Amino acid sequence: MPSAREHDHGRVRRSYDTVAGEYRTRIAGELAHKPLDRALLSALVEETADGAPVADLGCGPGHVTGWLAERGVRAVGIDLSPQMVALARADHPCAEFRVGDLRRLPAADGEFGAAVALYSVIHLAADELRPAFAEMRRALRPAAPLLVAFHLGAEVRHMAQWWGHEVDVDFHFLAVGDVRAALEDTGFTVRAALERTHYPHEAESRRAYVLARRAAP
Template identity: 70%
Template sequence: MAHTPEHDPVRRSYDTVAEEYRGRIGDELAHKPLDRALLAALIEQAGPGAPVADLGCGPGHVAGWLAQHGAHPVGVDLSPAMVALARRDHPQLEFREGDLLRLPAADGEFGAAVALYSVIHLAPDEIRPAFAEIRRVLRPGGLLLLAFHLGTGVRHLTEWWGHQVDVRFHFLDPGAVEQDLTAAGFTVEARLERAPYPQEAETRRGYLLARAVSGADRTR
């Protein structure tokens, strides 16, 4: 699968922490009521059985939740170890190795997509191309749910849960993200912020729900 070489440190880092990540994060939706509500809203608007891309799916826990609530998810992750865990834990679902800049999917394959804390690993100049790539694999009118850490700057980890890694977490401004979405062919329909839940890292969280516009509807 084609990938961006600059993303190799992120890939290796998530390969390294995959099992630990699954143990610590794999049940996170159980204590995230707002996330569950937004995912439910996405499923309802996408329609019964709609194919939903889970971009940056990790060990597949969000895809599993989506499947339990009526969607037809396809998980995509940069990390082969994460994809292997997802396939092991959710053998009835489909998971693919892939890069946000080169998604392993056909044009218009999905009715909706979620990208929960996956674009935070992209460099600033990669955000807009990633959104354009997500737009490519969505049907006109398809919804995208984004979640990210609010703020500015970058947090670089060289140690994560006792493992040696090399991964950067970019904090994002929702206004700038909305501009990049608009430029990539989306219109933002909802924008939310919240404080961290007790089980989370102490960062404010941002959510954007955006709809892919058709070519005829685009103004730029």
Template identity: 70%
Template sequence: MTDPGNHGRRAAVRNSYDAVAEAYLDTIGGELTHKPLDRALLVALLEQTATGAPVADLGCGPGHVTGWLAAHGAARAVGIDLSPGMVALARRDHPEAEFREGDLLRLPAADGEFGAAVALYSVIHLEPAELAPAFAEAWRVLRPGGRLLVAFHAGTEVRHLDDWWGHPVDVDFRFLEPVPVAELLRGAGFDVEATLERAHYPQEAQTTRAYVLARRPEA
């Protein structure tokens, strides 16, 4: 049975990101220019993606990472986001990529559609019990051998915002611990290939950033 409370929380997240979409793009849309490690991880992911295979950006926001993937070797980059406002901006600014509205728990994608996927700071809006189903969905849409790069704020804190850049919102940011995230990925069927943490860059919020690279095993 579907939990109506979870639907309400996802609706709050959707509405919050719709409200800040333009401000988010203006503030964060160029973030990869000052994130050399993130760019290196994305390049490594692309280099290990099967030739011709599409790459998914799960929780793509205004599409800046999706567009970067398309410009740096992805045969086809597909961004998926819960927020219609974010998807509209992504389609406007990145016609070289494809964008779909969708939920991390019910991805609008076929089984094995993607050769690789990234989920950069998108799982932080899920409830703890939703992480395992979300990782199972990521496993479903990846081809055997496909890799998933997950990024999140490291820790156990939950930050709630009622106001974001002057817009009323209702959204939680859940920090996560790398070891439990890796275990949940293994439970979803992935092999975990790497985990790492880094300090924040000067332009970022002052949180420790964590990354887990996982791979769907060959059939």
């Protein structure tokens, strides 16, 4: 019998499988309206060793992975939802996509020269942050940059309806200090953290970005 934690991640997977098509329709073009995200992604690419692959962890329909690939990056998108990955592969043949869990990444040790995790850690319970960041560290090369984005707060929002679909998924809002501590405890050096309000087309929440670097062995 699956554990309670595996059951929770099964709920997340099924929920994103359910909304995958609608999610792509609504979200796939969002980077065009997010200048700060584009700037941070560009900064991350500049700090990535030439030719090193960049992981998009929790890639959804692959719009960020595709954006990176269009700029000459060897981009690899990883997502828990097989339906999301299927859409991403169809829409962005220039990139690679894998089905996988943040806690058990389908990646070799030190495979990636950088990684982004944009609003994917929000589906992890508080005690899963450190194991997930430790797994990211394992898959990153020494000194590789990592960009993490999340909703700010201390609440857990449950959704049973999402764009007219029945789902069962929790969104964990996080504090910058907690994310920073989890990163530092798992072998990252935090280099920058910033906050912003939501854009007009986004759900209402404050957002945070933390830019870190994998420490040397």
